[in-house]
Amino acid sequence: MEKKVILKKGKEESLLRFHPWIFSGAIATIDGNPDEGDVVNVYTSGGEWIATGHIQVGSIAVRVLSFSPVAIDRAFWLDRLGKALDVRRSLGLTDRDDHSIFRLVHGEGDGLPGLVIDIYGRTAVVQAHSVGMHFAREVIADVLMEIMQGRVESVYYKSETTLPFKAELERAGCYLIGGPIEGDEPLEYGMKMPVDWISGQKTGLFIDQRENRALLEKMASGRNVLNMFCYTGGFSLAALRGGANLVHSVDSSARAIELTRQGVENNFPGDTRHEAFAEDAFKFMDEMESIYDLIVLDPPAFAKHKDALKRALLGYRRLNEKAFRKIRSGGLLFTFSCSQVVTKEQFRTAVFTAAALSGRSVRILCQLHQPADHPVNIFHPEGEYLKGLVLYVE
Numbered sequence: 001m002e003k004k005v006i007l008k009k010g011k012e013e014s015l016l017r018f019h020p021w022i023f024s025g026a027i028a029t030i031d032g033n034p035d036e037g038d039v040v041n042v043y044t045s046g047g048e049w050i051a052t053g054h055i056q057v058g059s060i061a062v063r064v065l066s067f068s069p070v071a072i073d074r075a076f077w078l079d080r081l082g083k084a085l086d087v088r089r090s091l092g093l094t095d096r097d098d099h100s101i102f103r104l105v106h107g108e109g110d111g112l113p114g115l116v117i118d119i120y121g122r123t124a125v126v127q128a129h130s131v132g133m134h135f136a137r138e139v140i141a142d143v144l145m146e147i148m149q150g151r152v153e154s155v156y157y158k159s160e161t162t163l164p165f166k167a168e169l170e171r172a173g174c175y176l177i178g179g180p181i182e183g184d185e186p187l188e189y190g191m192k193m194p195v196d197w198i199s200g201q202k203t204g205l206f207i208d209q210r211e212n213r214a215l216l217e218k219m220a221s222g223r224n225v226l227n228m229f230c231y232t233g234g235f236s237l238a239a240l241r242g243g244a245n246l247v248h249s250v251d252s253s254a255r256a257i258e259l260t261r262q263g264v265e266n267n268f269p270g271d272t273r274h275e276a277f278a279e280d281a282f283k284f285m286d287e288m289e290s291i292y293d294l295i296v297l298d299p300p301a302f303a304k305h306k307d308a309l310k311r312a313l314l315g316y317r318r319l320n321e322k323a324f325r326k327i328r329s330g331g332l333l334f335t336f337s338c339s340q341v342v343t344k345e346q347f348r349t350a351v352f353t354a355a356a357l358s359g360r361s362v363r364i365l366c367q368l369h370q371p372a373d374h375p376v377n378i379f380h381p382e383g384e385y386l387k388g389l390v391l392y393v394e
């Protein structure tokens with residue numbers, strides 16, 4: 001029997017605009033007894049087929065895979081992953097000797113809600129954010145090997161911890177294809193990046209800051225740099241290569257600090273310009289001297305849900321105010337928010353308020369965002385999450 005979802009009257013409207021999520025409240029009936037993660041066909045109340053997608057328990061009940069009637073088979077995955085690779089190839093990210101890190105699939109942005117694939121040298125890291133993608137992991141890994149034509153040898157699978165299949169995953173082990181590759185050093189524009197996909201955050205690296213790191217590199221010469229919330233120290237590496245005078249990296253996670261030190265040692269052995277501190281950001285900023293003239297603030301998402309928005313905005317304001325109060329005159333502040341629920345305007349207002357409260361005169365030099373290998377589906381504006389500002393502080 002066909003597994004199908006029938007919408008309430010009028011609830012097809014967002015689907016006619018190709019929005020890829022169907023909320024549970026839009027559904028009238030579910031037929032054919034689908035299990036969580038199954039592929040279902042979606043029909044309007046009038047009985048017209050409108051989409052195919054993965055069904056899941058929760059407020060987003062169906063994640064749409066196709067708005068045209070195709071089977072979700074090997075050919076489908078080959079087509080979608082192939083197109084995603086074409087996009088990255090056209091961005092010049094796939095065929096360089098000095099660069100082997102990029103995001104191949106960015107969920108909704110690549111027409112594959114619930115799926116992330118990051119490439120680190122010869123290893124691909126696949127992450128499922130939905131039960132449907134979890135069930136499809138084997139065919140995805142197989143197709144991935146085919147389209148990457150020998151450039152990928154291992155596929156590591158990492159699921160979201162909140163999903164119900166976590167226990168099964170741990171029992172199953174996580175390499176779907178191959179295993180750890182001795183001596184493979186993933187590069188970001190020539191920099192050897194410390195990546196730990198097994199125990200690290202996300203898939204092991206914040207690839208989404210790549211272009212912003214490259215920008216900082218151009219502006220770091222001769223500066224005293226503070227990289228706050230450094231994680232694996234990407235901005236610190238960029239600052240060192242850009243000719244910074246000194247670089248201080250701070251993160252509350254001891255493991256992150258260890259990886260940062262490793263990354264510096266691998267790229268700049270014996271460089272004494274760098275120091276790393278495992279400390280709380282707010283405490284560090286309260287106690288630090290006014291010695292920095294380039295500060296990076298890249299905190300974790302302060303708001304994961306809409307109800308946390310107010311507190312998050314206050315958090316951004318406080319954090320930025322601390323930086324404004326301490327940054328040297330003529331300093332540059334790279335400040336970011338990766339909270340999807342915080343809009344560009346709200347973030348800018350929080351930073352604006354911080355500047356006003358600190359009494360500093362501030363110019364916006366650059367407005368930053370996620371890079372092109374993290375594309376935004378034009379019908380799914382929720383996919384735009386990373387925003388940043390480069391500010392000149394008089």
Ligand code: SAH
Nearest residue numbers: 206229230231234251252253280281298300
């Ligand atoms: N800028 C990094 C990514 C930052 S992710 C990059 O380019 O790779 C956010 C980091 O903030 C995480 O590593 C997390 O450990 C750290 N963090 C979270 N809360 C913190 C706090 N209160 N003080 C310092 N670091 C914190």
